Amino acid sequence: MTPLLELRGLTRSYGSLTAVDGVDLTIPRGERHALIGPNGAGKSTLFATVAGTLRASGGSVLLSGQDITSLPEADRARRGMVRTYQHSSLFLDCSVLDNVALAVQRVHRVAHRFDRAARRFRHTEAEARRHLDSAGLSGRTGDKVSALSHGERRQLEVAMVLATEPSLVMFDEPTAGMSAAETERFVALMERLPEDLTVLIVEHDLDVVFRLADRVTVLHLGRVLASGPPAAIRTDEAVQRAYLGSARTEDLFAEAEAGIEAEAEAEAGTEAEAGTEAGTGGPR
Ligand SMILES: Nc1ncnc2c1ncn2[C@@H]1O[C@H](COP(=O)(O)OP(=O)(O)OP(=O)(O)O)[C@@H](O)[C@H]1O
16 A cells, blocks of 8 residues: 655755665554654654655655655645644634634635535534544633633644645644653543544654654654664664663663553553443443
């Protein structure tokens, strides 16, 4: 089957520095794929080159088999590839609902006959509410965006992204600056995304990465060092070596593992409780 996203020898240079160096990557539809790597590995550059924010110096980007390498970001978005920014531009003085309604309207930008406008408006609003519900913000629809917390604003961005009916969403360090509770809420939201949505995420928090990703690609000096399921990446010696020297690395892996173990323990506890309920009450 044609992969949703394919990178063939993708390269991006800044003058004499090759920040992304001949990256090959194939991401099937519905995969949750994480890009990780030490500082300066080329993650942001690769991300921006895939999204069309930066122009490729060589190689190609294919979306559903179509070569989109020369398309600007807006055209890629129209084809279903959308990205989030670390610092996004929400309409702070507008309501949460209006922000998403505007995103919905942009997608269905068609000339409407006057007599259909009211019906169309109700449809837009219903759709916007549905996306806000998916993003866990149904209780904040009437609030101004300026009243939202940092974590809620990121949730709002997810609702706006969903409103564009994308096939690929690219998240750029989505949990940066979030509190532990906000991160937890965000991960839960990511886990509820539609199954056929393909996700590419650049994320420094390895706990988040190992919880969400089906596959992880590790970049080092602009090249793919390893690509595979989280369990294989965690134990990959070359990956461990690449992170050595960055003071946080081994600790980060250890932290991520501790997080996963804690999560597994919590899940085991929940299952044990559920088992008790099932044993006494049976399915409801
Ligand atoms: N605009 C630029 N001009 C020149 N060099 C750049 C530019 N942006 C990034 N670089 C260089 O390209 C290389 C890759 O940087 P990039 O930001 O893509 O890495 P990264 O993996 O995202 O790093 P970090 O985790 O620190 O954000 C680095 O050597 C960086 O210094």
